Amino acid sequence: MRRVGIIAVLFVLVAGACSSSATTAPGGSVTAGVTLNVLVEAGGYGAEVTLAKAFEIATGNHINFVQVPYQGVYDKLSAEMSSKAGAYDVATIDEVWLPTFASFLVPLDSLFTADVKSNLFAHEVEVAQQGGHYVGMPMWDNAEIIFYRSDLFSDQAEQANFKAKYGYDLAAPTTWQQYSDIAQFFTRKDASGAATLYGSAVTGAMDSDFENLSLQAGSPGTILDANGKSIINNAQHQQALQYLTDLVCKYKVSPPNVAASDWGATQNLFNQGKAAMMMFWGHAYRFIPSDAPVVGKVGVAPMIAGSAGIGATPGPWFNVIPTSSKHQDVAQAWIKFAYDHNDFALQAPLGLVATKSAYNSVVGTAGFENIKPLLDTLSGPATKDRPLVADWQKIVDNVLVPTVQKAVACGSSPTDLLNAADQQLKSMGH
């Protein structure tokens, strides 16, 4: 009997030590021993993996990342929303998807203290609020800036020729006119007529350039106004699309087939040394491959300004918790940890963060030359978020991208295209 009692006690002790059930973490405030499934875009993984290791040490919980391409995040979270399977505890999503998923997300109001809100950009705080609650915490923010070939711009012969032709010094463009002049100047062909260098890469298969230009031209919003009504054919949008069309069709500063150029194609054209400039997302500066012909030859500058000043559509990504998550307390702890240590993400290849303090900590640091232009662009007077409507993806797929593609295919009037787009948006209830 005594032997049975000793064995029973030992059994309980061993069973307790081997138990996989969650216990209180060192520090005592959050459950430990949990594995969180975090859905991220491929680029976001780099930003979060270092944080994850620190989180695991601090809390005793494990982060399992599920990496997918950009569109895969939307698709998988849609499937999760429909199935409520509890496959993901946290997802890092694009801001434009917040309205679609808002009803499916756990409120994070307790995380948005006054200090937190003052350390975030105003548009991040505004966008995070959906249906009266803060449903996402920014993980990183981004915007398109100007990339240019610093070796070409600093070449004395190029500088002299440019000054002689255009009457002002060759430098990173700050206005629409300068961008167009420089792009034309650097478009070069060989004896057979084949292009050896394009003045600018143009992303004809995406909508971002058009939206940025519309804000720079002074549109009160891009595509839709504050009430969700179509403004796509207002004067500023027409100027924007005409400018983009002229670059491709009139001045021929880009390859002739940009209707199929997505972000990857644009980046590749520039990184392979085939384009003198591009308008691209700020993180791409640190993504230039080490064996690319342009390594060490890339300069960055804030987005160009139109009549309304520097303008761009920011691209913050938010950490959110699906209501189907079975570990919401740990998920919230992870999100808070990611905010508190947001500067960790600066060391990742993506090199993007969400807080002012984190960004300011690396301004002027070698290797982070893109941060100051990014901050200037995010703070630009014409910088505004994309419309946050539930059917934004439908608007992009059915209206915006086809409109831009038809414009850069050269053969349609931008005014006619925008009028048609306006009719389409109206038929969608906008």
Place this chain on the structure above:
Amino acid sequence: MHVRLNDRAFALLLLAPAALFMLVLVAYPLLDLVRNSFFNGMLSAPDAGHFVGLDNYASAIASPQFSGALARTILYTLIVVPCELVLGIAAALLFNAIGQRSAIFRTVFAFPLMIAPLVAGLLWKFLLSDNFGVINWILHWVGILRDPTSISWLSDPTLVMFSVAIPDIWLTTSFVALVVYAGLQGIPGDILEAATIDGAAYFQRLRYVTLPLLRPVLAVVLVIRGVDAAKTFDVIWLQTQGGPAFASEVLSLQIYRTTIRFGDLGQGAAIATMFLVAMTVVSIVAVARVWRPGEGARRA
């Protein structure tokens, strides 16, 4: 106690597991799809939809994007299937003529069949890339193109449907060739010999003896490849995502976009149901008109 089953009952018993499998994994999802097509549910809240009758069907049919996608689906099928049939039959006839020595050639010819459509789509996207694609540069080097960017394979709306068909033809011609080759092995040699003795030339034997005897094989190939081509998704999605400006969007892409990207479960289900019915009808007609099963027995 010994239970004796008659042949029919025993056959039904053996079919039962497969039937159950089909019921759970095929019939139930299909019925659910059709059911969804009569409701206006969204992917985010599939059970919250209301019954709307044929509204989803009406709005899909009235949509210019649906009619465009339908036309492009038919065009894509009409490009891909005849090309694969002609090339596949030609290859099979060649292998048959060479005989046993064609084994190595058949093996090499089958290599594309082992590549996943996903990989093929990516591969051809890079090969056909307007700016960096090897195809354009080869054509430029041999002097066919003055400028390597002259042909916009994937961004020219008038060309893109033919361009996205290339990977499909490259992938699956070998399947057609192998199936037809297997069919050729089943043609009795004495019939061909008799035709030769009667003075029939090669193409006369091909037209009046070989192809008619290959009809069941060709019907199977036609149905399989026709349905596969009509429902192609991955190869086109990877290359162009249906662009530029919907110029390469076929019905399968539209179903995906409507259901997953826009979350419109009802309309996506309506398009998918119409597509399913159309494919079933086409398959039945193809089997009945090309294969004509049982015709030989009826003639006898």
